[in-house]
Amino acid sequence: MQLHDIWFVIIAFLWTGYFFLEGFDFGIGVLTKLLARNRSEKRVLINTIGPVWDGNEVWLLSAGGATFAAFPEWYATLFSGFYLPLLVILVCLIVRGVAFEYRAKRPEERWQRNWEHAIFWTSLLPAVLWGVAFGNIVHGVKIDAHKEYVGGVLDLLNPYAILGGLVTLALFTFHGAVFASLKTVGDIRERARRMAGVLGLVTAVLAVAFLGWTQADKGDAGSLAAMIVAVVALVAALGANRLGREGWAFAFSGITIAAAVAMLFLTLFPNVMPSTLNESWGLTVTNASSSPYTLKIMTWCAAIAAPIVMLYQGWTYWVFRKRIGTQHIAEAH
Incomplete structure (x- = not known):
């Protein structure tokens, strides 16, 4: 395995970590309207991710930075072709961070309600758009002989990509x-357990349709194995949730995300961005990568820095591991 193959795996790992951690982060933001019945319960939900949401976004920065350094052609084509949806995601992440910090700065109901609306929408939109983006990456987009995206925004809203957005x-x-x-x-x-049961069933229907479509279109034995793991883990998460084993349910839902992302990258390899105009015009791990020397330096830096970051983030989750409820919310809120 060459260095560009290794960095493809590393980037897949970074996106997996991002979707695993930011996935429940976005989910909590959506649930502030679907699950919480009053302001205290909204505060409880926000507090569950309060100490960790910004750390979760480090994985996105790492994935983007690694793509820029290891596969500059991929980065350039991706960010120029997907400029508008990625800009919307960026704006949402900025507004979302501000909403978390500013919501409780003033006691007026209107002030807090507006920031709560912002938390909901800036969690929902990226959750959909990431699925749309990765659906297009896997399915392929209009890339010409100069490795440039020549399609429009509406080309990204194809049935496969939209289904991917609903799945995420x-x-x-x-x-x-x-x-x-x-x-x-x-x-x-x-109530969260009961809602998880309903949401899990909806997710199962959508995920089976999307992953089955992916497997039928571009799958092989490896992607089929990943798909089976994803489906089995989702069923196991539903079973654990029904039995009240929240820890196991969370672990299995995380495995579902990891296996689904692995399946997408397995169907993508050795491409990083296929072309629907001409197969030979697509970007691959070979023609889109940096020089071997650059990849070598990156590998040494990642080997030193990544374990430190992961240990620190793990320690953060350990420190803030206890449960909270409305009784822990001060009257002033």
């Missing part, structure tokens, strides 16, 4: 509901 929205919201049941106590915990 449902899966992330299910993941968030399981996380909410794991991190809360009292009535909100029980």
Whole structure:
């Protein structure tokens, strides 16, 4: 295995970590309207991710930075072709961070309600758009002989990509509901479990359709194995949730996300961005990668820095591992 192949695997790992962690993060944001019945319960849900949401986004920065350095042609074509949806995602992430920090700065109901609306929409939109983006990456887009995207925004809204967006929205919201049941106590915990059961069934229907379509279109034995793992893990998550084993349910929902992302990258390899105009015009790990020397330096840097970052983030989750409920919310909020 050459260095550009290794960096393809590393980038797949970074996106898996991002979707695993930011997935329940987005799910909690969506659930602030679907699950919470009053302002105290919204505060409980927000507090479950309060200490970790910004750390989760480090994985996105790492994935983007690694793509820029390891596969500059991929980065250039992706960010120029997907400029508008990626810009919307970026704006949502910025507004979302501001909403978390500013919501409680003033006591007026209108002020807090507006920021709560912002949290909901800036969680829902990226959850959909990431699925649309990866659906197009796997399916292929209009890339010409100069390795440039020549399609329009409407070309990205094809049935396969839209189904991918619905899958990520449902899966992330299910993941968030399981996380909410794991991190809360009292009535909100029980309602989160019940909602997770419903969301899991919706996710199963959408995911089987999307992954089955992917396998039929571009799959092989490896992607089929990943698909089976994803489906089995989702069923196991639903079973654990029904039995009240929130920890196992969360672990299995995370495995579902990891296996689904692995399947997409397995069907993509050795391409990084296929062309629907001419197969030979697509970007691959070979023609889109940086020089071997650049990849070598990156490998040494990643080997030193990545374990430190992961240990620190793991320690953060350990420190803030306890459950919370409405009784922990001060009257002033």
